[in-house]
Amino acid sequence: MTSTTKAPPLYPKTHIIAASGVAALLSLALLVFPSREVEAKKTFLNLDMDNGSEQVQGLPNTAADSTDQQVESDSPFAQIEGSADTQNAQQSAEPEVAATPVEDPRNKTVTVGNGDTLSTVFSKVGLSANTVHDVINSSKEAKQLSRLNVGQELQFRLSEDGQLEGLHSKLSDLESVTLSKTDKGYDFKRELVKPDVRDAYAHGVINSSLFVSAKRAGLSHNLTMDLANIFGYDIDFAMDIREGDEFEVIYQDKVIGDKTVGTGNILSARFTNRGKTFTAVRYTDKQGNVSYYDADGNSMRKAFIRTPVDFARISSRFSNGRKHPILNKIRAHKGVDYAAPRGTPIKAAGDGKVILAGRKGGYGNTIVLQHGSRYRTLYAHMQGFAKGVRTGGSVKQGQIIGYIGTTGLSTGPHLHYEFQVNGTHVDPLSQKLPMSDPIARQEKQRFMQVSKPLMARMDQEKATMLALNKR
Ligand SMILES: [Zn+2]
Numbered sequence: 001m002t003s004t005t006k007a008p009p010l011y012p013k014t015h016i017i018a019a020s021g022v023a024a025l026l027s028l029a030l031l032v033f034p035s036r037e038v039e040a041k042k043t044f045l046n047l048d049m050d051n052g053s054e055q056v057q058g059l060p061n062t063a064a065d066s067t068d069q070q071v072e073s074d075s076p077f078a079q080i081e082g083s084a085d086t087q088n089a090q091q092s093a094e095p096e097v098a099a100t101p102v103e104d105p106r107n108k109t110v111t112v113g114n115g116d117t118l119s120t121v122f123s124k125v126g127l128s129a130n131t132v133h134d135v136i137n138s139s140k141e142a143k144q145l146s147r148l149n150v151g152q153e154l155q156f157r158l159s160e161d162g163q164l165e166g167l168h169s170k171l172s173d174l175e176s177v178t179l180s181k182t183d184k185g186y187d188f189k190r191e192l193v194k195p196d197v198r199d200a201y202a203h204g205v206i207n208s209s210l211f212v213s214a215k216r217a218g219l220s221h222n223l224t225m226d227l228a229n230i231f232g233y234d235i236d237f238a239m240d241i242r243e244g245d246e247f248e249v250i251y252q253d254k255v256i257g258d259k260t261v262g263t264g265n266i267l268s269a270r271f272t273n274r275g276k277t278f279t280a281v282r283y284t285d286k287q288g289n290v291s292y293y294d295a296d297g298n299s300m301r302k303a304f305i306r307t308p309v310d311f312a313r314i315s316s317r318f319s320n321g322r323k324h325p326i327l328n329k330i331r332a333h334k335g336v337d338y339a340a341p342r343g344t345p346i347k348a349a350g351d352g353k354v355i356l357a358g359r360k361g362g363y364g365n366t367i368v369l370q371h372g373s374r375y376r377t378l379y380a381h382m383q384g385f386a387k388g389v390r391t392g393g394s395v396k397q398g399q400i401i402g403y404i405g406t407t408g409l410s411t412g413p414h415l416h417y418e419f420q421v422n423g424t425h426v427d428p429l430s431q432k433l434p435m436s437d438p439i440a441r442q443e444k445q446r447f448m449q450v451s452k453p454l455m456a457r458m459d460q461e462k463a464t465m466l467a468l469n470k471r
Contacts, residue, residue: 106165108155109153109154109156110153112149112151112152112153113150114150116148118146121154127156131163131164134186135186138185138186139188141188141190142179142186142188145188149171152169152170153169155167155168155169164181166180166181173195174192174194174261174262175191175192177189177190177191178190195256197252197253197264198252199250199251199252199457200250200253200263201248201249201457201461202214202219203246203248203249203462204246204247205244205245206241206242206245208243210224210228213247217249222263223251223263226266227249227271230266230269230292231269231271231280231300233301233302234300235273240273242274245272246272247269247271248462249266250267250458251263251264251265251266265282266282268280268451280292280293281295281451281454283447285439293439295451295455296451298438298439299438303371303375304371304397305349305350308338308346308348308377308417309345309347309415312339313340314336314338315337315414316336317337318333318336318426318429334418335378335416335419335425337414338415338417342403342406343403344403344404344413345386345402346401346404348369348397348398348401349377349397349419350371351395352369352372352375353371353392353393353394354389354395354401355368355369357390357393358391361408362408363378363409364382365380365381365407366381366382366408367382367385369401375419376420376423377420378416378417378419378420379401379415379416380408380416380417381404381407381410381413381414381415381416382403382404382407383403383404383406383407384402
């Protein structure tokens with residue numbers, strides 16, 4: 001069907017620029033497709049509690065947490081937040097403890113060091129192993145106290161005769177625990193601080209990669225992923241990003257006092273890619289479903305994803321007549337070829353029914369998907385099919401259906417991809433992809449009440465920023 005032996009076209013300089021954040025883009029591309037989105041997102045939330053996580057975790061586990069810190073220190077996104085954390089913990093001591101003079105021998109603070117356990121920490125303030133035992137066994141929750149974090153501070157309140165009266169420790173900006181002596185034993189309390197949520201604005205111009213520019217604009221890793229995800233149906237972040245592309249975001253900032261302790265959702269965004277501007281507005285409908293729409297209420301989600309293979313090079317485009325590399329005859333090429341290493345996953349372009357998963361002459365191992373009554377996609381030369389994908393079954397958009405190979409009439413590993421509308425082959429690259437349902441008519445007015453002020457705010461923020469830059 002196709003060839004990959006042709007010399008690859010020289011990439012324009014911008015391509016190289018766009019390719020420079022490959023590691024970042026790799027993880028990014030994973031998020032463009034819904035089926036993997038949740039999984040990857042969770043990982044990030046667990047790595048960094050500061051990053052807009054609604055969930056507040058229990059007392060950090062020493063072992064797990066040291067791993068977390070390792071990962072965090074590798075991530076340029078986490079460094080600043082991590083160090084700010086420590087500072088903050090020192091500044092804001094619990095009022096009742098801070099109110100008493102530091103010299104008061106009944107108040108003692110221990111910072112957890114490497115290898116410390118609750119026993120070693122307790123012994124540093126003269127408390128016995130028996131006390132540790134009593135504390136841990138006082139309640140189920142109190143057991144969590146034994147999981148310590150390096151750098152965590154434990155503030156002890158001791159009685160005249162050196163017995164434990166109370167203990168307080170801040171676990172994060174959002175969570176602290178308190179233990180108080182009672183007649184019956186110890187009372188364990190966990191306090192969660194609810195941060196204030198404010199809307200924040202960020203703007204950036206891309207000159208190397210989205211990730212670098214987003215970071216410079218002050219966006220967290222998670223927000224950057226969200227941004228890429230929102231526009232993932234319109235912009236191919238692996239191939240389409242150019243120097244000078246621009247983005248604007250209004251997002252939720254979670255603050256305690258003056259300090260940002262996390263971020264929430266992107267409320268609206270604008271992305272200008274190669275001169276074309278895309279808008280996005282987050283909207284929760286009356287049923288509680290959350291989705292992003294463009295400023296006019298059209299769904300961001302498309303019935304088809306743009307490219308069934310990530311990080312592939314287009315080695316041959318759709319044409320009505322070209323010389324076939326093997327047959328050496330002028331032949332139409334009714335699809336697009338994506339060259340990628342053998343074994344690269346291939347994704348279903350949309351939800352659909354598998355009408356073929358098997359061999360098909362010169363196409364080799366082929367999958368044909370039927371999407372509704374109008375659309376059909378075909379994937380040829382596959383090395384093999386993904387588990388569970390078989391004729392008669394169904395697949396979800398973004399689901400891996402098979403792997404790049406060179407079966408059938410093919411000169412190298414690539415995917416031959418065809419797109420049919422009502423039985424006619426069309427160029428998938430020029431095809432205007434059909435969109436999912438727009439905002440329901442009865443919700444349109446309510447949606448516009450959300451959308452208009454957000455768009456106006458971005459206009460205003462940008463104007464202010466440009467005015468400031470001019471000075
Ligand atoms: Zn082909």
